[in-house]
Amino acid sequence: MSGTDDVAHLEEDLPLQDLPLDAWHRAKGARMVGFAGYHMPIQYEGIMAEHAWVREQAGLFDVSHMGQLSFSGEGVDSALEQLLPSDIQGLKPFRQRYSMLLDEEGGILDDLMVSRLGDGAFDGADIYMVVNGATKYDDIGWMIEHLPDEVVMNHMDEQALLALQGPQAGDALASLIPETADLLFMQSGLFTWRGVPLWISRSGYTGEDGFEISVPGEDAKLLADALCALPQVKPIGLGARDSLRLEAGLPLYGHDLTPAVSTIAADLGFAIQKRRREEGGFIGHARVMKELADGPGARRVGLRIEGRLPAREGAKIYAGSVEVGAVTSGGFAPTVGAPIAMAWVSTPHSAIDTALEIEVRGKRIAAAVAPMPFVPHRYRRKA
Amino acid sequence: MSRYFTDEHEWIDVEGEIATVGITDYAQEQLGDIVFVELPAEGTTFEKGDDAAVVESVKAASDVYAPISGEVVETNSALEDEPALVNSDAEEDGWFFKLRLTDATELEGLMNEAAYKKFVASL
Structure with missing residues (x-):
């Protein structure tokens, strides 16, 4: 037997660090692996059961490995608009947007969430950003290099980040903090619970309704215990x-x-609002304009796969004898009940329902380009 | 019948010249939810250590090696429809394949149940 910890090998030589809830996870029976430089829980009772629970009830995820940054200072909006292709000036207080950092060639350095703060959250800073854990130090370096001296960036590594996700997440959180019931998807706010300041946004990365909660690391256990004491969490x-x-x-x-x-x-053009497309003024704009005009050479697509054999990251994709792409993530989809994948496929083969083949261990398995999401989003939007 | 174990977390039941091979309960526990098992074709011959099967869990694919040399005489067709049998009953109904042994002396270096338990406890 080999290859039982597919995420562990991502780690290099640095010793893994502990996050604020490390002991809490272990006490809950988590199996810990190395991820993004930290010991992280890969599963508790099992991935299938946990997946189903989030689709039906509410799950609590520790995503404290992610980088939480605040920005303030003169001209912070226009400075960030140099780095992000999204509309920051038009971002209202307590609103959040999905965005990304691009390099000079328009390549994606990271994807992220950016919000306008309010109510004095995070020492009165203007903007809050959550970036990926594995890329956070590179992101910080990139931004230090490109932001003017007047903008102050603070890496809030003393903050933990919890995500509460699932159709019962709204009721669960409202039972602790009733005011959170008013939040809609991509709205956020500053709340106080047992004297602890919590910056909460109604968002997440599961496709379900839910929240991301920034909590001081020293109070994370108290909050995690209170949430997991609820029957639906x-x-x-x-x-x-x-x-x-x-x-x-x-x-x-x-x-x-x-x-x-x-x-x-x-397929993330929605992150670039109209004004930014027209005016440009951000790193990577030329590539965006060129691809909007001419279309990109390859696209990110979903694939549904026939049979039960999962296709994993790296598997090559063929149209007849011609290699036309590769799987970038794939596996068995518990809610779909079949293997699915995300892939990069050359544009002529990227239309929905295009029949393709994926090579898995020397065999070809049948697949077709599928619309995403595979499972409908259930975000809480305005009625 | 005798049961042997390998340090690759496989078990082998030997009855005459036929060996039934599966993965241990410890192994299935480590792998997590199993969603697909790719079994070898009947008639395939293996040298000890060859890639013999692949177990796909939700998160990863893992190779299973032939713990001993032999020819595949039967595979567990129940795993096609119900790969989760490996999770629920790894060391009985979740067996993978049966081999006709080509070299019974290969069994000599393997662990018995007590030794395997001790090995797992040391991990």
Whole structure:
């Protein structure tokens, strides 16, 4: 037997660090693996059961490995608009947007969430950003290099980040903090619970309704205990987080998104609002405009797969004898009940329902380009 | 019948010249939810250590090696429809394949149940 810890090998030589809830996870029976430089829970009772629980009830994820940054200072909006292709000036207080950092060639350095703060949250900073754990130090370095001195960036590594996700997440959180019931998808706010300040946004990465909660690390255990004491909430590991986000059609940085790929090709053009497309003024704009005009050479697509054999990251994709792409993440989808994948496929072969073949261990398995998400999103939007 | 174990977390039941091979309960526990098992074709011959089967869990694919040399005489067709049998009953109904042994002396270096338990406890 080999290859039982597919995420462990991502780690290099640095010793793994502990996050604030490390002991809490172990006490809950988690199996811990190395991920993004930290010991992280991959599963508790099992990925299939945890996945199903989040689709039906509510799951608590520890995503404290992610980088939480705040920005303030003169001209912070226009400075960030140099780095992000999204509309920051038009971002209202307590609103959040999905965005990304692009390099000079328009390649994606990271994807992220950016919000306008309010109510004095995070010492009165203007902007809050959550970036991926594995890329956070590179992101910080990139931003230090490109932001003017007047903008102050603070890496809030004393903050933990919990995600509560699932159709019961709204009721569960409202039972602790009734005011959170008013939040809609991509809205956020500052709340106080037992004297602890919590910055809460109604968002997540599972396709379900839910929240991301920034909590001081020293108070994370108190909050995690209070949430998991509710009958509808269980702790959920990274394994189910991956299968849930894949079903939701959400790309995972480092796998589906890399510096080699661009925003439009990744089907993430929604992150670039009209004004930014027209005016430009951000790093990577030329690539965005070119691909909007000419179309990209390859696209990020979903694939449904015949049979039960999963196709994994790296599997080559063929149209007849011609190699036309590769799987970037794939696995068995518990809610779909079949294997699915996300892939990069050359544009002529990227239309919905295009029949393709994936090579798995020397065999060809039948697949077809499928619309994403694979499982409908159930975000709480305005009625 | 005698049961042997390998340090690759496989078990082998030997009856005459036929060996039934599966993965241990410890192994299935480590792998997590199993969603697909790729079994060898009947008639395939293996040298000890060859890739013999692949177990796909939700999160990863793992190779299973032939613990001993032999020819595949039967595979567990129940795993096609119900791969989760490996999770629920790894060391009985979740067996993978049966081999006709070509070299019974290969069994000599393997562990018995007590030794395997001790090995797992040391991991």
